[in-house]
Amino acid sequence: MKGNIIITDKNTIVSTMDDVINWMRKSSIWYLLFGTACCAIELMQTGGPRTDLDRIGSVFRSTPRQADLMIVAGTVTYKMAERIVLLYHQMADPKYVISMGSCANCGGLFQNSYSVLKGVDKIIPVDIYVPGCPPRPEALMEGVLAIREIMMKENYLKNHGRRSNDI
Amino acid sequence: MTYKGYDILALRFGKDTIIYCDKTLNPYIEVSSDQIQEVCIYIRYHPELKFSFFFSLSGVDYPEKNRITLVYHLFSMKLKTLCVLKASVNRNHPELESIESVWKTAGWFEREIHDLLGVNFIRHSNMKRLLLPDDWVGYPLRKDYKEPLLYHDMETSRDKPS
Numbered sequence: 001m002k003g004n005i006i007i008t009d010k011n012t013i014v015s016t017m018d019d020v021i022n023w024m025r026k027s028s029i030w031y032l033l034f035g036t037a038c039c040a041i042e043l044m045q046t047g048g049p050r051t052d053l054d055r056i057g058s059v060f061r062s063t064p065r066q067a068d069l070m071i072v073a074g075t076v077t078y079k080m081a082e083r084i085v086l087l088y089h090q091m092a093d094p095k096y097v098i099s100m101g102s103c104a105n106c107g108g109l110f111q112n113s114y115s116v117l118k119g120v121d122k123i124i125p126v127d128i129y130v131p132g133c134p135p136r137p138e139a140l141m142e143g144v145l146a147i148r149e150i151m152m153k154e155n156y157l158k159n160h161g162r163r164s165n166d167i
Numbered sequence: 168m169t170y171k172g173y174d175i176l177a178l179r180f181g182k183d184t185i186i187y188c189d190k191t192l193n194p195y196i197e198v199s200s201d202q203i204q205e206v207c208i209y210i211r212y213h214p215e216l217k218f219s220f221f222f223s224l225s226g227v228d229y230p231e232k233n234r235i236t237l238v239y240h241l242f243s244m245k246l247k248t249l250c251v252l253k254a255s256v257n258r259n260h261p262e263l264e265s266i267e268s269v270w271k272t273a274g275w276f277e278r279e280i281h282d283l284l285g286v287n288f289i290r291h292s293n294m295k296r297l298l299l300p301d302d303w304v305g306y307p308l309r310k311d312y313k314e315p316l317l318y319h320d321m322e323t324s325r326d327k328p329s
């Protein structure tokens with residue numbers, strides 16, 4: 001964290017509240033346990049021992065009320081899209097969205113399908129797009145790290161716990 | 168299906184309604200759509216045929232002929248052979264007898280075909296859409312299906328990046 005004063009002999013760090021809150025938030029990004037198609041397999045891999053999302057404090061939650069991050073992993077059909085909006089609105093502020101895989105980004109190989117939503121950004125705001133079909137676990141990890149960077153720029157205190165819109 | 172098996176069928180139903188076609192890669196038997204249930208019951212329970220295993224049921228749309236063809240794939244453990252039945256219905260009023268009472272699993276296939284091609288199966292226990300939402304308009308696997316611009320206020324197209 002930039003601008004912190006470290007007093008070594010007193011074991012003390014002087015920092016701003018925002019920095020501390022941001023640091024705590026980014027070290028415990030809980031994501032919604034939720035996959036819509038084959039990308040979810042790679043999402044599970046990301047939680048596995050090799051990439052190991054847990055080591056940056058990210059664990060899955062099975063309820064949207066406890067989740068900070070929604071990873072839309074896979075094809076979104078119109079039928080599912082309505083449920084995704086519902087889940088998104090159930091998440092508490094501040095909330096972040098990663099769109100994982102070409103299907104969630106733009107419809108992917110189902111671009112001409114009658115039942116698939118052409119990109120999840122048509123229904124919810126997306127922060128990070130992870131390309132690939134499916135993206136490798138490393139790529140998703142990169143996406144989560146990017147979310148951490150976004151989090152460090154927030155001013156939750158000033159914005160009453162909400163996200164600032166200019167990021 | 169072996170020729171012998173066809174003979175048994177033709178003997179019972181007559182060579183005019185049960186037509187054997189072997190000009191294609193896989194031979195098939197064409198059945199008239201109002202007889203499909205009788206043929207299925209016969210072919211399943213006849214002691215020399217015993218087509219007890221139902222593989223799949225699919226539908227094909229032929230707008231130029233104004234027909235929808237249903238393709239039944241059956242397998243006989245006794246003869247160790249596959250049998251393909253085809254029945255075609257009018258595209259404007261696609262209706263034929265359900266064979267759910269013969270092979271229970273066929274009910275699911277029939278619901279799928281009802282969903283995607285709009286064929287109505289008479290005396291099916293639950294003739295509703297299977298995969299698409301209940302308020303869906305149209306039958307997407309028909310060749311003249313046009314996607315609406317909006318579905319529940321969601322855009323159904325995306326601009327290609329330039």
Ligand code: SF4
Nearest residue numbers: 038039074101103133
């Ligand atoms: S992007 Fe590829 S891997 Fe991911 S859901 Fe779509 S088809 Fe499956």
